Amino acid sequence: MNLENIFKGYSLSQEHQRIIGDKLKPITITKGESLLFPGDTTFYQYYVVHGCLRSYFTDTAAKEHTIQFAITDWWISDYTSFFKKEKAILQIECLQDATLLQLSRDDMNQICQSIPGIEEYFRFKTESYIGSFQRRIIGDLSKTAKEQYLDFVNTYPNIEQLVKNYHIASYLGITSESLSRIRKEIARN
Amino acid sequence: MNLENIFKGYSLSQEHQRIIGDKLKPITITKGESLLFPGDTTFYQYYVVHGCLRSYFTDTAAKEHTIQFAITDWWISDYTSFFKKEKAILQIECLQDATLLQLSRDDMNQICQSIPGIEEYFRFKTESYIGSFQRRIIGDLSKTAKEQYLDFVNTYPNIEQLVKNYHIASYLGITSESLSRIRKEIARN
DNA sequence: CGCGACGTTGATTTGCCTCAACGATTGTGG
DNA sequence: CCACAATCGTTGAGGCAAATCAACGTCGCG
Numbered sequence: 261m262n263l264e265n266i267f268k269g270y271s272l273s274q275e276h277q278r279i280i281g282d283k284l285k286p287i288t289i290t291k292g293e294s295l296l297f298p299g300d301t302t303f304y305q306y307y308v309v310h311g312c313l314r315s316y317f318t319d320t321a322a323k324e325h326t327i328q329f330a331i332t333d334w335w336i337s338d339y340t341s342f343f344k345k346e347k348a349i350l351q352i353e354c355l356q357d358a359t360l361l362q363l364s365r366d367d368m369n370q371i372c373q374s375i376p377g378i379e380e381y382f383r384f385k386t387e388s389y390i391g392s393f394q395r396r397i398i399g400d401l402s403k404t405a406k407e408q409y410l411d412f413v414n415t416y417p418n419i420e421q422l423v424k425n426y427h428i429a430s431y432l433g434i435t436s437e438s439l440s441r442i443r444k445e446i447a448r449n
Numbered sequence: 450m451n452l453e454n455i456f457k458g459y460s461l462s463q464e465h466q467r468i469i470g471d472k473l474k475p476i477t478i479t480k481g482e483s484l485l486f487p488g489d490t491t492f493y494q495y496y497v498v499h500g501c502l503r504s505y506f507t508d509t510a511a512k513e514h515t516i517q518f519a520i521t522d523w524w525i526s527d528y529t530s531f532f533k534k535e536k537a538i539l540q541i542e543c544l545q546d547a548t549l550l551q552l553s554r555d556d557m558n559q560i561c562q563s564i565p566g567i568e569e570y571f572r573f574k575t576e577s578y579i580g581s582f583q584r585r586i587i588g589d590l591s592k593t594a595k596e597q598y599l600d601f602v603n604t605y606p607n608i609e610q611l612v613k614n615y616h617i618a619s620y621l622g623i624t625s626e627s628l629s630r631i632r633k634e635i636a637r638n
Numbered sequence: 639c640g641c642g643a644c645g646t647t648g649a650t651t652t653g654c655c656t657c658a659a660c661g662a663t664t665g666t667g668g
Numbered sequence: 669c670c671a672c673a674a675t676c677g678t679t680g681a682g683g684c685a686a687a688t689c690a691a692c693g694t695c696g697c698g
Contacts, residue, residue, distance in 0.1 A: 319591040393582035402508040
């Protein structure tokens with residue numbers, strides 16, 4: 261396993277790589293399977309080596325709302341559950357056969373304590389989430405569906421090709437019919 | 450200054466309280482003033498001792514979108530700017546005369562390094578933001594304006610009394626006219 | 639081949655916005 | 669302390685973007 265892709269910019273000794281490698285448990289999952297269900301509590305976050313997953317919320321009207329997609333080099337979890345040990349409200353589903361590295365909260369804390377500088381990696385990652393969530397809230401509040409879609413394909417061109425249109429629609433907060441019409445209108449130009 | 454309210458649950462020695470107290474700079478600000486403007490870079494976050502502030506985004510149509518309110522015991526900043534040293538996109542405005550404690554990013558890091566356990570406080574705070582942003586995105590995606598408003602007054606009853614209706618509307622992503630109609634409809638029942 | 643999943647298209651409905659006007663309340667200067 | 673202006677919240681009329689409901693074409697797969 262090559263840790264360099266994960267901890268880009270952090271030079272790790274052989275010994276430190278071994279310690280981290282021992283904590284990261286490889287997982288394979290096939291399309292359609294789920295890693296986590298609402299109501300369960302998750303003690304893990306997952307690094308995507310390859311494949312594609314999404315986390316989503318199912319509302320009282322049984323509509324699904326995609327919170328996050330994850331492809332190579334992304335981490336995914338229900339972070340409310342992972343951080344606070346609360347029951348998850350999200351489901352995490354595999355959209356394309358995937359290989360993951362599973363890391364528990366306890367092991368993450370241990371790595372942070374025993375390997376100087378690595379806590380910064382995880383802190384930076386958490387802080388980056390704040391930024392992307394904030395951008396998303398601003399987008400939800402201030403943009404039309406068409407603008408949101410154009411932003412999405414610009415920001416995540418690699419994801420757009422991998423997932424179904426109705427997954428994208430559920431991420432943007434619109435119906436798949438509306439997304440279809442938006443795409444049609446864009447194609448006309 | 451009493452640090453106990455800020456670092457609830459963290460027992461600090463006299464010496465450590467002195468170190469932290471030296472870094473927290475008291476600030477007073479009056480209604481209508483702003484701490485931060487879009488385009489500036491902020492090196493500070495602010496703890497609210499008393500008073501009320503909001504952070505908001507102004508879109509290309511000159512509409513304001515409130516991202517966060519902050520009252521006693523909350524922290525506020527443009528966290529994208531504060532964490533990443535990027536230019537701020539938010540403005541931070543005082544809604545009720547306030548007393549704040551200003552803490553710079555560098556001082557925060559120094560406190561984290563010199564006082565064991567305090568880094569956990571800030572990490573926990575950042576992780577809590579993830580949870581509240583996630584809940585907000587889910588709300589934006591899955592709830593009607595009326596449900597969103599009811600959630601807001603349940604979750605932040607202390608804030609609802611302090612701020613103007615159009616600030617709440619801009620937080621919920623609706624117009625003040627719509628909020629007025631929603632309130633009227635709720636009052637009928 | 640036949641079935642189910644997916645995307646598209648049309649007709650209609652609806653929730654919220656926009657624009658406009660008008661009380662109520664608050665603040666301010668004479 | 670009053671007069672007036674500004675701010676704020678409310679109400680109405682009309683419009684629009686997206687949802688809903690329904691039908692249908694296409695593609696992939698057992």
